[in-house]
Amino acid sequence: MSEAGRQGKTFAFIDSSKVDRLSQRLVRSHAMKGKNAGKRHHRRSRLDLNRHQLIAKTLSYNSGSVTLNHWPAPSHSVSFPIKTTLQSRDTINKFFAYVTEALLPPQICCSLDKVTSFWWRFLFADQTAHHCTLALLATLNDFFFGSIIVSHEALYHLTRAVSLVNEDLKTTKALSSSTLTVVNFLVVHEIVRESKIEAEIHLEGLRKMVSLRGGLANLEASEDALLVLKFCRTDLDCALSYGTTPCFYRDRMSDVVWYLAAQGFPISQPSIDSNPWFNELSITLQQLVIEVTCIGHSFNMGYKLDPYMFQEFIVSLGYRLVRFHPIGGPEPQLENKVDRACHIGLIVFLTTLFLRRGDRCFMRYEPVAQQLKSVIETGLEAGYSDLTLWLLFIGGVSVLGNLDSAWLKMRIVQAARLLKVTSWKDAQSCLVRFPWINLLHNEAGEAFWKQQEEFP
Known part of the structure; x- marks a missing residue:
């Protein structure tokens, strides 16, 4: 057996040996009768949890990968090299018609053909x-459209993929790109299903496999860069969801800036550095604030x-922020209040660029939300009211859920009074001096402003 095959035997991401009888019957039923037979809808229960765990920490997907506005041709006219069902084609159509825009907002993304x-x-x-x-597409469709259980279709394809991966792990394909991508999908699937332990197990497995391939740099040299970016997005998703330390690191922010410059965007120093509190920031955060504000301005200019x-923008920003200071863990909080706030x-701004539905961030990152509330409640002096207002609005369009609405309204009222902001137009003029993307954030921001106007 080759070295890759021997190494493959050490991986055990998918444990299909510990399956109860009910789960075995479910798997056989899906395999023998097809994906639609006997389809039922259950509330999330022990039955659903058993089925979910049966798929041995199912397959998953890195949110930042698929992206497409239009098919090259209608799916019914495409000749598929692998036999597909009408339900599979419907899954593909639904994903590319709706979910991809949640992953890569067309307002600020273009030229999606390469990813397609x-x-x-x-x-x-x-x-x-x-x-x-x-399985990935079906899972994300379920998640995006509000299903709280693993669908029969996702379960069927997941069962087949898991079986095939278990076979691959015993061969020279143990470290193939297909196998790595399946493990990556496992991580994201567990994040979506809020299974922290399983997500971390699979992420560690992915880290080991990437290491055996020579690291991210070697992997990128032999594969499409999008594959590496997918793994990085998954890594960051896990770090933001659980407050853990990322496995990888990648920073190509300078490439993003030069890409915009090549399009004709005039690179200039944003006015945010004129704020009195800006000089209180550490050098690292000063640079990040300038770069992100500058890139945000480019989106606002079209x-x-x-x-x-x-x-690259999302991954670079995420890794630099988490490397500067982790979201969770044993490390003490930043001593400088302005550093903490920025x-x-x-x-929080970064999370608004992840999976979205309409004008709102779809994912909730609890460690991020808790830290944001802590920073706001700890309080900044009156001279930082503009910074506080930005934190409130950017939090409102992302990690602060409906349960925080009363608290959010009260804080917005307080900050607006200190700034003498009396209209949404005034508030927007303040917000665009910070990292703020009008096309993504304005609609929800204006809704928050109208809510606070009704606050007693």
Whole structure:
């Protein structure tokens, strides 16, 4: 057996040996009768949890990968190299019609053909990739449209993909890109299903596999850069969801800035550095605030990033912020209040670029939300009211849920009074001096302003 095959035996991401009888019957039923037979809807229960765990920490997907506005041709006219069902085609259509725009906002992303091509190739690369991708699409469709259980279709494709991966782990394909992508999907699936322990187990497995491939740099040299960016997005998703330390690191922010400059965007120093509190920031955060504000201004002027550069922007910003100071863990909080405020504010801004539905961030990152509330409640002096107002609004369009609405209204009223802000137009003029993307944030921001106007 080759070295890769021997190494593959050490991986045990998918444990299909510990399956109860009910779960076995479910799997056989899906395999023998097809994905639609006997379809039922259950509330989330022990039955659903058993099925979920059966798929051995199912397959998952890195939110920043698939992106497409329009099909190259209608799906019913495409000749598939692997036999598909009408339900599979419906899953693909639904995903590309709705979910991709939540992953890569068309307001600030362009030229999605490269990513579309990547996913078409992967979808039909082999049986493992095919079932993995369909399980991924079905899972994200379920999540995006509000299902709280694993659908029969996702379960079926996941079962097949898991079985194939278990076979691959015993061969020279143990470290193949398809296998790595399946494990990456496992991580994201567990994040979506709020299974922290399983997500961390699979992420550690992915880290080891990437290491055995020579690290991210070697992997990128032999594969599409999008694959590496997918792994990084998953890594960051886990870090923000659980407050853990990332496994990888990547910083190509300078490439993003030069990409915009090549489009004609005039790179200039944003006015945010004129704020009195700006000089209180650490040098690292000063640089980040300037870069992110500058890139945000480019979006407000109509410039767009292609999907690769959009991913590079998110990944670079995320890693630099988490490396500067982790969200959770044993490390003490930052002593400088302004550093704390800007650091968490930039992280919250970052979350607004992840999976979205309409004008709102779809994911809730509890460690991020808790730290944001802590920073605001600790309080900044009156001279920092503009910074406080930005934290409140950027938090409102992302990590602060409906349960925080009364608290949010009260804080917005207080900050607005100190700034003598009396209209949404006034508030917007303040917000755009910070990292704020009008096309993504204005609608929800204005709604928050109208709510606070009704506050007694």
